[in-house]
Amino acid sequence: MTEFRDRVDAGRRLAERLEHLGDEDVVVLGLPRGGVPVAFEVARRLRAPLDVIVIRKLGVPHQPELAMGAIGEGGVRVVNDQVVRMAGASEAELDAAQRRERAELEARVERFRRGRSRVPLTGRTVVLVDDGVATGATARAACRVARAQGADRVVLAVPVGSPDSIADLRRVADEVVCVQEPEFFHAVGEWYQEFSQTPDEEVVELLERAARTDRG
Incomplete structure (x- = not known):
């Protein structure tokens, strides 16, 4: 197993594994922030449009790290019925969690897109990209949100991931492409030589560069 130099190197190596999608109507969605440079x-x-997929997980009351669902743009809400039943969460608690997270979701959308419209997903192949998968909770939620927003096919693509989480995600996405699945996986960052936090400004700049390329 070899490390990636940085997210750019990881993105280029991941892209080589996705060339079979070149003939499809593809939209590439990065999970902010670290997934966007990839x-x-x-x-x-792929000569495809680039956008972000902004989601917020809905945490179980008194156990917010456990997601009972997620929300996305366009009023999309997906619910994990199994977690809701296990936690005994009510519809009122789901609604309250959604209200709390909606404001943060909208603030992030405005911060990253700067007023640009969301790239439509209806009937298209959506390639969801992150810089790696540890537990897979965010990627799982993103797959469900993309499908609820009209994606015809959902491909999850990451440079590195936990083998157990990648196996679970194959049941959620139509296709999962992962460059490296190390047997001894502890954290995404250990597979990168350079893994500093991606600032908001870099996300905005990359989205604007991609938008200019599309227009050009």
């Missing part, structure tokens, strides 16, 4: 390289290789 997704930028994938979108460039």
Whole structure:
């Protein structure tokens, strides 16, 4: 197993594994923030539009790290019925969690897109890209939100991931592409030589560069 130099290197190596999608009507969606530099390289290789998928997980009351659902743009809400039953959460508690997270979701959308419209997903192949998968909870929620927003096919693509989580995600996405699935996996960052936090400004710049390329 070899490390990636940084997210750009990871994106280029991941893009090589996705060339079979070149003939499809593809939209590449990066999970902010660290997934966007990876997704930028994938979108460039596939000559596909780039956007972000902004989601917020809905935490179980008194146990917010456990997601009972997620929300996305366009009023989309997906619910994990099994977790809701296990936690005994009511519809009122789901609604309250949604109200809390909706404001943060809208603030993030405005921060990253700067007023640009969301790229429509209806009937298209959506390639969801992150810089890696540990537990898979965010990727799972993103797959469900993309489908609820009209994606015809959902491909999850990451440079590195936990083998157990990647196996679980194959049941949620139509296709999962992962460059490296190390047997001894502890954290995404250990598979990168350089893994500093991606600032909001970099996300905005990459999205604007991709939008200019599409217009050009």
